[in-house]
Amino acid sequence: MGPEFSVDGSTRRVGLLDVGDGNQLYWEARGDPGGRTVLLVHGGPGSGRSRTAHKAFDPNVFQIVSFDQRGCGESVPSAANPATDMQYNTTEHLLNDIEALRRHLGVDRWLLYGGSWAATLILAYAQRHPQCVEGVILISVSMTQRSEIDWLYRDLRRLLPQEWDQFRAAVPAALRDGNLVETYRQLMEHPDPAVRAQAARDWCTWEDATIAHERRGQPGQYGAKPEEAKLAFVRICTHFYSQYGWLDDGQLLSDSHRLAGIPGIIIHGRLDLSCPLVTAWKLARAWPDADLVVIDDSGHTGSPAMATAVRHAIARFTDGDLSPH
Numbered sequence: 045m046g047p048e049f050s051v052d053g054s055t056r057r058v059g060l061l062d063v064g065d066g067n068q069l070y071w072e073a074r075g076d077p078g079g080r081t082v083l084l085v086h087g088g089p090g091s092g093r094s095r096t097a098h099k100a101f102d103p104n105v106f107q108i109v110s111f112d113q114r115g116c117g118e119s120v121p122s123a124a125n126p127a128t129d130m131q132y133n134t135t136e137h138l139l140n141d142i143e144a145l146r147r148h149l150g151v152d153r154w155l156l157y158g159g160s161w162a163a164t165l166i167l168a169y170a171q172r173h174p175q176c177v178e179g180v181i182l183i184s185v186s187m188t189q190r191s192e193i194d195w196l197y198r199d200l201r202r203l204l205p206q207e208w209d210q211f212r213a214a215v216p217a218a219l220r221d222g223n224l225v226e227t228y229r230q231l232m233e234h235p236d237p238a239v240r241a242q243a244a245r246d247w248c249t250w251e252d253a254t255i256a257h258e259r260r261g262q263p264g265q266y267g268a269k270p271e272e273a274k275l276a277f278v279r280i281c282t283h284f285y286s287q288y289g290w291l292d293d294g295q296l297l298s299d300s301h302r303l304a305g306i307p308g309i310i311i312h313g314r315l316d317l318s319c320p321l322v323t324a325w326k327l328a329r330a331w332p333d334a335d336l337v338v339i340d341d342s343g344h345t346g347s348p349a350m351a352t353a354v355r356h357a358i359a360r361f362t363d364g365d366l367s368p369h
Contacts, residue, residue, distance in 0.1 A: 055074070056072055056073070057072065057073045057074075057077075058071070058072040059071055059072075060119075060120070061141075061144065061145060061148055063114075063137075063140070063141045063144050065129075065132035066129075066132070067114050067119065067120070067121070067132060067133075067137075067141075068119060068120045069111055069113075069114070069119050069141055069144075069145065070093075070111060070112045070117055070118035070119045070120075071109065071110070071111040071112075071145055071149075072093075072109070072110055072111070073108065073109045073149065074098055074103055074107070074108045075098075075101070075102075075103030075105075075106050075107050075108045076103060076104060076105065076106065077107050078107070079103075079106050079107045080105065080106050080107070080154075080155065080178070080361075081106065081107045081109060081149070081151045081153075081154040082101055082106050082107070082108055082109065082154060082155040082156075082157055083109045083110075083111075083145075083146075083154050083155070083156050083157065084097050084098065084108065084109065084158060085142075085156060085157065085158030085162035085165055085166050086110070086112070086113065086117075086158060086161075086162055087158065087159055087160035087162045088113070088116065088160075088161050088277060088280060088281060089113060089116075089161045089165075089280050089281060089284045090113070090115060090116045090123065090276055090278070090279070090280030090281050090284075091116065091161075091277055092112050092113075092116045092273065092276075092277075093111060093112050093117055094110070097110065097157075098110060100354060100358055101358060102362070105362055106155075107151075109145070109149065109151075109154070111141075111145060113141070113165075113280075114132070114133045114137060114138060114141065115128060115130075115133050115276055115279070115280050116273070116276045116277065122272065122276050123275070123279045123280050123283075124272045124273070124275035124276040124279070126237075126240070130279070130280075130283050133280065133283065134284075134290050135164075135165070135168060135284070135289045135290045135291065138165055139165070139168055139169050139172060142165070142169050143169075143173060143176075146176060151176075152176070153176055153177060153178045154176065154178055155177075155178045155179045155181070155361055156169065156170060156177060156179070156180045156181070157180075158181075158182070158183070159182060159184040159185070159311075160183075160184050160186050160318070160319060160344070161186060161188070161284075162182075163182045163183075163185040163186050163187065164187055164188045164289055164291075164296065166180060166182065167182075167187065167296045167300075167303075167327075168291070168296060170302075170306060171296065171299045171300075171302040171303060172302075174303065174304075174306055177306050178306075178361075179306060179307045179309075179361055180303075180306060180308040180309070180334070181308070181309050181311070181357050181358065181361070182308065182309070182310045182311065182324075182327075183311045183312070183346075183350070183354065184311075184312060184313065184316055184318070184319050184344050184346075185310060185312055185319060185323050185324040185327055186323060187291075187296045187297060187323055187327070188284070188285070188288055188289035188291060188296075189288070189291075189293055189294060189296075189297075189323070190288050190293045192319065192320075192323060193225060193285050195320065196254070196318055196319075197211075197224055197225050197250075197285070198224065200254065200317060203317065204253055204254070207249075207250060207253035208250070208253075210246075210249070210250075211224065211247075211249070211250040211253075212224060214242075214243075214246035215227045215228065215231065215243075215246075223286070225282055225285050225286045226282075226286045228243055228247055228278070228282045229279075229282035229283055229286045232244065232275075232278055232282050232283075233279075240275060240279075241271070241275065243278065244274045244277075244278040245267065245274070247278045247281070248267040248269065248274060248278065249266075249267060251265075251266040252264055252265055252267055254317050254318050254344070255317075255318065255343060255344050255345050257317075257343070258315065258342075258343035258344065259341065259342070259343070259345075259347050265345070296327075297326060297327065297330055300327065300330040300331045301330075303331050303333065303334075304332075304333065305333060306333055307333050307334070308331060308333060308334030308335070309334065309335050309337065309357040309360065310324050310327060310328055310334055310335065310336045310337065311337045311339065311350060311353045311354060311357060312324035312325075312336065312337070312339065313338075313339045313341075313342030313343050313344065313346070313347070313350060314338055314339065314341075315340075315341070315342060315343040316342070316343045316344045317343065317344065318343075318344040319344060321338065324336055337353050337357070339353055
């Protein structure tokens with residue numbers, strides 16, 4: 045299962061799970077191994093696991109599991125290495141990895157928690173393995189639909205024209221009128237490390253611009269990532285988003301009937317430019333067992349009111365208060 049040691053008075057187990065194709069998945073489990081299990085799924089794609097998200101859950105009640113998706117964090121090999129073959133890093137691979145981790149840990153059913161890209165992965169997993177899902181908490185929902193990716197990397201120029209023009213101007217002139225996500229993906233595969241590094245910086249500058257107006261949108265939040273993490277993040281993002289997550293357009297919405305009987309809480313900021321509220325609203329309408337909580341003062345990076353809503357959502361699962369409100 046992996047080594048065990050004590051952190052802040054609670055036991056933490058860590059390990060590397062061989063998931064095939066030369067990939068090893070880093071995972072860690074905190075809290076009560078006999079408690080209810082919650083899986084923390086990180087966004088990005090390629091951001092790596094949060095170092096603080098586990099603190100929202102009581103380790104005396106939950107076994108809190110987190111992991112780094114393929115190519116990022118402490119999973120190996122890293123997508124920052126240009127020799128890492130990205131054909132083995134797709135949504136299908138990640139879904140199989142989550143299921144392999146569940147079996148490895150001996151978990152029957154678990155609560156799924158995460159936001160942004162994580163919402164896509166959680167919904168896809170829950171629709172495929174509903175019998176393994178106790179419930180879902182989603183924050184800042186994305187379903188990686190074509191309209192969402194086109195909005196974030198093209199149509200958002202209507203609100204951020206100067207920043208988007210810089211994002212576009214950073215690529216070779218001959219490619220500026222094409223699909224910028226695909227163009228950046230190609231730059232992240234360039235043999236020259238200087239080209240890859242500059243493309244990663246330019247991508248993160250745009251990502252920073254989309255959250256700069258937010259209450260908790262720290263200046264340079266994406267650009268401040270360490271260089272290796274930044275390279276992995278952008279390479280994975282462009283790889284996944286250029287293919288719209290390898291999902292049929294609208295697939296997660298049209299297959300939402302497969303979530304029947306799974307209680308869900310969807311928390312979304314009204315001011316989120318990266319993932320507009322309409323996506324969460326459509327999901328809530330299609331999923332009768334889910335509640336939508338809209339946070340008026342929050343964007344993609346959250347707010348104190350969103351943090352309170354997350355605590356209330358976790359408390360509902362802890363207390364068993366799961367009937368739609």
